[in-house]
Amino acid sequence: MGTHYQGGAAEVRALDALIKLVRCTSSLQTRLEVGLRAEGFTATQFGTLEALFHLGPLEPCELGPKLLTSRPNVVLLVDHLEERGLVRRKPVEGDRRRVQIELTPLGRRAIQMAFQKHARRVAKELSALSAAEQEQLGRLCKRLGRAESSSSHRQASKDRASVRAKSATERSRPRTDPGLARTVKSPVRGEENIDAL
Numbered sequence: 476m477g478t479h480y481q482g483g484a485a486e487v488r489a490l491d492a493l494i495k496l497v498r499c500t501s502s503l504q505t506r507l508e509v510g511l512r513a514e515g516f517t518a519t520q521f522g523t524l525e526a527l528f529h530l531g532p533l534e535p536c537e538l539g540p541k542l543l544t545s546r547p548n549v550v551l552l553v554d555h556l557e558e559r560g561l562v563r564r565k566p567v568e569g570d571r572r573r574v575q576i577e578l579t580p581l582g583r584r585a586i587q588m589a590f591q592k593h594a595r596r597v598a599k600e601l602s603a604l605s606a607a608e609q610e611q612l613g614r615l616c617k618r619l620g621r622a623e624s625s626s627s628h629r630q631a632s633k634d635r636a637s638v639r640a641k642s643a644t645e646r647s648r649p650r651t652d653p654g655l656a657r658t659v660k661s662p663v664r665g666e667e668n669i670d671a672l
């Protein structure tokens with residue numbers, strides 16, 4: 476089922492495509508999560524273990540963007556996985572304030588087995604498309620994702636430049652706000668107005 480919106484052709488086409496993309500993603504994710512749950516993991520727990528398995532030890536601030544989640548959520552995920560003996564926190568050499576998350580031997584064995592099964596399930600689910608269609612889908616998703624992030628990135632860059640320019644202008648102005656001035660009594664000349672800033 477597509478959109479019920481009665482707008483221009485380009486808008487209706489884009490909304491229909493978006494609805495299909497979101498529904499497809501949701502349906503596929505739900506089917507794949509059944510297998511992950513059977514292995515004893517939530518999707519984010521599995522994603523955490525998979526990232527550590529393929530990328531090696533990571534700091535929470537590096538792990539969050541890879542999982543598309545916030546740093547506080549990463550901390551909670553790591554707490555649960557650490558309780559199960561699957562990961563451990565290791566201080567970063569030379570900076571005791573920072574930690575890296577790494578797989579334990581038990582965690583490495585668990586993700587190796589779970590990932591092999593998951594990869595087979597993903598291949599089975601995507602077998603509805605030919606190899607060429609899967610490659611085309613990958614290219615289209617990448618292009619669509621980058622188009623959004625590129626325009627957002629350009630806008631964010633413009634916004635940051637605007638803030639920097641405004642901030643530089645404000646720093647170059649003398650601070651002569653009369654509300655910040657104070658009057659002090661000089662024993663020699665009477666009262667003088669001295670700017671606090």
